[in-house]
Amino acid sequence: MDRGNTSRVTEFVLHSLSGPRELQLFYFVFFTIFYMSIVLGNLLIVLTVIFEPALHTPMYFLLSNLSFIDVCLSTFATPKMIVDFLMEHKTISFEGCMAQIFFLHVFAGGEMMLLVAMAYDRYVAICRPLHYAAIMNVRKCASLVLGSWVIGILHSISQLAFTVNLPFCGPNKVDSFFCDLPLVIKLACTDTFTLEVMMLSDSGLMAMSSFVLLLISYTVILVTVRRRSSAGMAKARATLTAHITVVTLFFGPCIFIYAWPFSDFPVDKVLSIFYTVFTPLLNPMIYTLRNKEVISAMQKLRSRQVSS
């Protein structure tokens, strides 16, 4: 490629998990199984909530929307990564790269907002149980879901607005298995300091503030639960601890990658697997499949299907 001022990068080279051919094959099988479990597990939850009228409550609508976003979040880049394990040259076009950045921020931003909405729902249910019916209903829930998507899209557009027109004039090696914004910004032939400050105040601030919001609401909920001591509350405490685990596993890597962009950590690549692969798999396991109501709804649906 000609390196003059007018040349423009038309494709990026992805450096995914490297290693000898056998190891690549192992990754291929490993991540294929992971990806199929994510899609099947989450779709099962979405279908169960849609077909079981007993689960038509704000909490389960939010859960199934989370499952839906998880399918999206694991689909915008993971299948390409899986196929790339079999390829000699792992490349992506300029447009494909921008699309990956766009979708990552729509889905991850939407997921963050949805997690906040779910924490809010639990806060009202546990801390103000007498007002729950007045505060939360299906319509309020629908606007929370819509709001999450709108915020995700606006956030993504604001990030992409200053990325698409950057001068990419030569360097094109992205050290990850998909186009992650901090890694792509580093390749621009311009002063990246300003860009990184902008990214920090956009993605970093968004991740940081929703994380703090989540920690505060879960702390308030835990304190409330602790004051009452019945058997039901012990169960609620276990559920909440699980929620906090998921939230930390999702936000930890995001904040690490997006809020400390100035350092060049080689672990970024491994951490980005957390928010595109591990969280989408953990969410159904922790939020839903341990939940008795969901399990019995699934069994009911299955027996209905067997008898028809």
Ligand SMILES: *[C@@H]1O[C@H](CO)[C@@H](O)[C@H](O)[C@H]1NC(C)=O
């Ligand atoms: C998401 O939430 C809305 C509003 O509560 C609900 O109507 C819809 O069925 C949910 N979507 C999915 C995929 O669960």
